[in-house]
Amino acid sequence: MTLSARAVIDLDVVGDRISRHIYGHFAEHLGRCIYDGFWVGENSSIPNIRGIRTDIVDALRALDIPNLRWPGGCFADTYHWRDGIGPREQRPKIANTNWGDVVESNHFGTHEFMDLCDLLGTEAYVNGNVGSGTVQEMSEWVEYLTRDDDSPMARLRRENGRDEPWRVPFWGIGNEPWGCGGNLSPEFYAEEARRYATYCHDHGENRLTLIAAGANEDDFEWTRVLVKTLVESHAANLYDKHPYQAISFHYYTHTGSGINREDATTFTDEQFYDTMAYARDFERVVRGHVAVMDSYDPENRVSLVCDEWGTWWNAEKGTNPGFLFQQNTIRDALVAGIHFDIFHRYARRISMANIAQTVNVLQAMILTDGDKLVLTPTYHVFEMNKGHQDARALAAHVLDAPATTARGGELPLVSMSASTKEGAALISLTHLSTDDECEVRIDLRGCGARVTRARVLGADSATTYNDADVPDRVEPRPLTTAFEGGELVVTMPPHSFATVELALD
Structure with missing residues (x-):
């Protein structure tokens, strides 16, 4: 039929510019995304550049990948960046209690991530630690990465082998503070975000876009409290200091039964259509957040970022369930197609989005199996759609x-x-x-x-x-x-x- x-x-009716950053990606210290994904080490038999897997770099460059978010996710609020600098053999190990309860070697840290961004030709989105970190810790991380003189952090960076500062435009102020990022109230987190923003400075030519951690799905009250606090902070000249601000939200797609409850590759027609209905409901959620933001910020000074989105199914049988490795079918590709249509329609307010995640985790672009690399159906949607980047809707x-x-x-x-x-x-x-x-x-x-x-x-x-x-x-x-x-x-x-x-x- x-x-x-x-x-x-x-x-001939040209609308808002579709930011290329809507086609952003996400790499967390979770499962095989970093280790056995991006990072194989310099001694690996798999072709690599300074330990970073070459075929993954080539595949992502073909997407014109605009930005990469790191180190989390929930991992970000347990990550202390000084553990990941200096000689690798001297870096302290930590327990990754969020994802699989495995030991994290810290062999992939700040310098390795920035090297990856340079190889990809992409911009860095660094997510700071609010849940278990400090204002000073995040402020010094910004200085370490972006300052070019003889300041203490710039000097430390040079001692670790990098003379010139990097350009790091995007900084997340924590992650999911309503959950794994501290189980905070929106009022408390909003004040914390304003405090952290006060001590994150522009150094040299680097200009920060600060992204406050926002709502889970359609929690419009969280958005209301957060955007109201940020807009009111403009009266204290915080906006003059950071003219580029954003708030985030997260949205994972499933059939309606919840994340991590059904199989990725075995489903009925009813489950397929329920998944598509959940994906299309994303527009209601976006519209609600935009309406709240418009009521407090009609001048569109604070943008909206969906820095985690995608499908979330059961981990594949025989894999560590804490590693969130799932296959990627035509169903997942169509979820991506629907999301991008919605992102394009709301380009006035949405400035960035990050698929969760890039390699071997959830709705990945790429799956690896030893020295073999697999491009998923979702990868192909990104490639086919890349002409929308920085175009006018x-x-x-x-x-x-x-x-x-x-x-x-x-x-x-x-x-x-x-x-x-x-x-x-x-x-x-x-x-x-x-x-x-x-x-x-x-x-x-x-x-x-x-x-x-x-x-x-x-x-x-x-x-x-x-x-x-x-x-x-x-x-x-x-x-x-x-x-x-x-x-x-x-x-x-x-x-x-x-x-x-x-x-x-």
Whole structure:
């Protein structure tokens, strides 16, 4: 059966810039993300550059990865950065009580992370320790990384082999303070965030964007307290000191039964659609946070960051459940497609997002198996969508689409967004039906256009995934499009994601 949908894109109605940082990533000291992921050590037989795995660097550079968040996550609020500098053999070991209760060697620390960012050509997002750390500790970390003179921390950095300071624009003030970051009240944390911000200084040419740790999903009261406190702090000239501020929130997708409760690769159609309904509910959550922020900050001075998002399923059987290693199917890729459409629509307020996580953890871009590397379906969504980075959002509307029922409500089966830059446009389409293809007819208005490339990501089943034995089961393939009666016609296979690139006349 062929379903049908109608949509319209106004190619001459240009909206907000879609920050490239919406396509950010997250690397926590969790499971095999850092060790046996990014970091294999200089003596490994796996090709590496100063201990950093070469094939991972190459794969991520192909995504134009804009930023990388580190060292957590929950791990950030147990991490003391001085444990991770100096000669590796002299660094103290610690217990990683959050994730698997394993011993952390601290062999991957500040210098290794910044080396990784340099190799990736990406910007660093460093998450400070509020839960078990101190204001002085975070202030000195900023100085250690970014100051260029003979200050105590700059001198210590040079003693550890780095003469020039790094540019580190993004700094998180703790992580999930409502939970693993201290079980704090919003009022107490908001005052702590203001205190920490006071002692985090711009050094030299480095300018800090401070990101206060915000809500879990739709806790709008946390956002209200936090943004009110930050806006009021402007009266004390804190905003003059740090004109770039943000608050974060986290949102993990599942079927509705909760995180870490169902399998990644075995699911029913009902569970598939429930997952998509939960992913689409992300827009309600974003809209709520934006409404609260607009009421206290109509000038849009404080931006919104979703620095943890993605699917969270059971760990794969036979792996350490505390390592959160899960496979990545077509279902996960479609969750990513839906999220990006929402990020694009709210580009006025959303300045950054970070998929959780980059390698071997949760909804990863990359899975490793010894010396083998696997690109997941989600990786391919990031690659197909990278043309949206720093483009201007276009007015794009699905006017009439098929729907089904999930989680007690109506679930539209087609999602779409579009953007433009440099005389071109990029359209992203997500089709959710598990059984039927869908003919999407798009009325392109405002100027002439011709298709330069169209690709589709799909498979015979929504449960399909890539692994070390067959790493290319799911990868982008050419998609045939047509113009009929002035409309662009795109026929989407069941459970698929597609992009169409246009040259504009």
